[in-house]
Amino acid sequence: MKITLTKPFILKLFLISLFLSLPFLFLHLFSPQQRNHSQTITTTTTITTKDLKIRPGYTSYDTYIQRQLNKTLNPKLRKIWTTRDWNRKIPVFARFFEELQKKKLLEKTSKALCIGARVGQEVEALRRVGVIDSIGMDLVPYPPLVVKGDFHNQPFDNNTFDFEFSNVFDHALYPQRFVSEIERTLKVNGVCVLHVALSRRADKYSANDLYSVEPLVELFQNSDLVHVRGVDGFGLDTEVAFRKKQTHTPHRF
Ligand SMILES: *[C@@H]1O[C@H](CO)[C@@H](O)[C@H](O)[C@H]1NC(C)=O
Numbered sequence: 001m002k003i004t005l006t007k008p009f010i011l012k013l014f015l016i017s018l019f020l021s022l023p024f025l026f027l028h029l030f031s032p033q034q035r036n037h038s039q040t041i042t043t044t045t046t047i048t049t050k051d052l053k054i055r056p057g058y059t060s061y062d063t064y065i066q067r068q069l070n071k072t073l074n075p076k077l078r079k080i081w082t083t084r085d086w087n088r089k090i091p092v093f094a095r096f097f098e099e100l101q102k103k104k105l106l107e108k109t110s111k112a113l114c115i116g117a118r119v120g121q122e123v124e125a126l127r128r129v130g131v132i133d134s135i136g137m138d139l140v141p142y143p144p145l146v147v148k149g150d151f152h153n154q155p156f157d158n159n160t161f162d163f164e165f166s167n168v169f170d171h172a173l174y175p176q177r178f179v180s181e182i183e184r185t186l187k188v189n190g191v192c193v194l195h196v197a198l199s200r201r202a203d204k205y206s207a208n209d210l211y212s213v214e215p216l217v218e219l220f221q222n223s224d225l226v227h228v229r230g231v232d233g234f235g236l237d238t239e240v241a242f243r244k245k246q247t248h249t250p251h252r253f
């Protein structure tokens with residue numbers, strides 16, 4: 001009884017509020033300002049070119065992060081990374097870094113970052129070759145070697161590092177963002193070294209597939225290509241090194 005009495009009134013209220021909210025709805029739909037911070041990442045352009053293909057199937061940035069976390073948090077993998085792999089991989093990483101020191105791309109005084117460092121094997125290797133001021137970054141922290149951070153949105157200021165290393169480029173859902181964050185946080189003349197797989201597909205957690213160095217050269221808009229060489233890096237076959245250029249800074253003053 002009560003319901004039938006109030007029904008027209010509720011309907012009227014509903015129609016009025018719908019009418020009143022229309023301008024806001026339109027404003028929301030067409031405003032370029034509608035995207036908040038976390039969404040800026042989901043709206044980053046995904047470039048798929050002949051030699052760089054983004055894997056389909058990630059419905060949202062959260063799904064992507066959840067999947068990446070699934071690998072990073074896998075207890076069996078973490079156990080292997082900190083035991084068997086620890087002793088097997090660190091000497092190999094240390095040799096890579098020594099070669100980069102010989103080529104003057106890495107100094108003992110360099111402030112260095114390892115991107116996607118998991119449990120910090122690369123950081124430990126850097127420290128063993130004398131690069132003391134080095135840190136790793138991953139979605140899950142592993143103190144004291146690895147701090148928490150998303151490579152699509154690095155938690156560091158502009159012009160922080162002299163050297164950045166990563167062997168997880170294939171995990172980037174937004175390669176352009178991955179690279180621009182490196183270029184942002186590197187100092188001018190800072191060096192970025194990537195180990196990538198060109199001739200074989202990486203793992204099931206990869207978000208992209210890379211078939212040549214070309215897309216990387218295009219992505220590193222503010223850097224010069226220093227070298228490309230073959231390496232034997234645990235399934236990764238190619239080392240690509242870039243050096244950040246001096247860029248004009250129009251809003252400096
Ligand atoms: C995470 O891993 C578990 C089992 O290892 C699986 O059941 C689940 O579907 C995975 N989640 C994602 C988002 O991949």
Ligand SMILES: *[C@@H]1O[C@H](CO)[C@@H](O)[C@H](O)[C@H]1NC(C)=O
Pocket residue numbers: 158184
């Ligand atoms: C940091 O660098 C980015 C991209 O190069 C630039 O857009 C931004 O304004 C810089 N931020 C500061 C605080 O200088």
